[in-house]
Amino acid sequence: DTAVSQTPKYLVTQMGNDKSIKCEQNLGHDTMYWYKQDSKKFLKIMFSYNNKELIINETVPNRFSPKSPDKAHLNLHINSLELGDSAVYFCASSRRGGLYEQYFGPGTRLTVT
Amino acid sequence: GESVGLHLPTLSVQEGDNSIINCAYSNSASDYFIWYKQESGKGPQFIIDIRSNMDKRQGQRVTVLLNKTVKHLSLQIAATQPGDSAVYFCAEGSGGGADGLTFGKGTHLIIQP
Numbered sequence: 001d002t003a004v005s006q007t008p009k010y011l012v013t014q015m016g017n018d019k020s021i022k023c024e025q026n027l028g029h030d031t032m033y034w035y036k037q038d039s040k041k042f043l044k045i046m047f048s049y050n051n052k053e054l055i056i057n058e059t060v061p062n063r064f065s066p067k068s069p070d071k072a073h074l075n076l077h078i079n080s081l082e083l084g085d086s087a088v089y090f091c092a093s094s095r096r097g098g099l100y101e102q103y104f105g106p107g108t109r110l111t112v113t
Numbered sequence: 114g115e116s117v118g119l120h121l122p123t124l125s126v127q128e129g130d131n132s133i134i135n136c137a138y139s140n141s142a143s144d145y146f147i148w149y150k151q152e153s154g155k156g157p158q159f160i161i162d163i164r165s166n167m168d169k170r171q172g173q174r175v176t177v178l179l180n181k182t183v184k185h186l187s188l189q190i191a192a193t194q195p196g197d198s199a200v201y202f203c204a205e206g207s208g209g210g211a212d213g214l215t216f217g218k219g220t221h222l223i224i225q226p
Contacts, residue, residue: 004156033213043157045213055213084152090156099145099164099206102214104156 003027004105006091012111013081021076021108023091033050033092033102034066043090048075081112125223132190134220136203139184143205146179148188150199157202160188189213190222198224 002023013019025032034046047066048055054066064080078085088109092102126132138146144165149157161172162201163186170177176189186203200221204214 035213035216041151041219043202043204043216043219045215048213057213092156101147101159101162103159104149106156107154 002106004091004093004103006089006105008106008108009106010109010111012113015081015083016113017081018077019081020078020080021089021091021110023074023076023105024073025091025093025105026094027103027104029093029103030071030093031094031096032068033094034074034076035090035092035104037090037107039087042050044083046089047074050053078110081110083112086110086112114135121187122219123221123223125225126193127225128195129192132188132193132222133173134188134190134201134203134222136186136188136217137184138186138203138205138215138217140185140205140207140215142207143215146177146188147204147206148175148186149202150197150217151202151219160201191224193224195224195226198222200217205224 007022031050033045033048036046037043044058046060049066065077067075088107090106090107092101094100147162148160151157161175161177163170163177168179174191176185179190200219202219203217206214
């Protein structure tokens with residue numbers, strides 16, 4: 001069974017569109033995250049979320065918003081997509097924030113044309 | 114094996130040799146460190162972690178060394194195999210909060226036959 005899954009694997013869309021990426025974890029973890037990996041492979045935290053707290057990286061545009069329907073899911077909504085949003089987006093989860101290993105999903109490659 | 118810093122993004126070693134990948138971190142408050150392996154087209158995969166109250170931790174064929182004095186972290190891989198070819202990331206975390214991990218730039222390990 002896949003521990004952290006994301007859909008879709010690939011997403012190609014035009015500038016200005018709104019899109020969502022879904023993430024699910026079946027590990028029973030409390031905290032979930034979204035990371036962005038750019039073309040140089042640099043991984044950067046975007047959000048971390050548990051049922052009590054959302055922590056947003058201050059560099060993330062407010063066009064990006066996480067939505068958590070329940071503890072096992074953290075979806076990423078992106079409004080008004082821009083060319084610079086093209087990247088690979090990874091979802092991750094951990095037992096608790098900060099000091100425990102995070103398990104990553106397979107990634108979603110977003111291409112904005 | 115050959116040791117490199119993050120400013121040299123590629124490390125090439127012979128199959129069967131030992132590899133050492135180095136990482137420097139800047140946050141003195143970091144108290145949790147972790148190494149990930151990322152193969153092409155996949156999400157980062159947990160290798161090993163270490164907390165700041167330790168200097169060394171061993172896993173299967175891997176050892177992580179932490180030198181807090183100079184804020185340096187290394188990953189040693191013994192008897193490298195073709196399957197070890199990947200990009201390796203160090204990451205750090207601090208505090209008990211859900212701030213996510215701060216990743217280093219990554220080192221591409223290439224195993225020569």
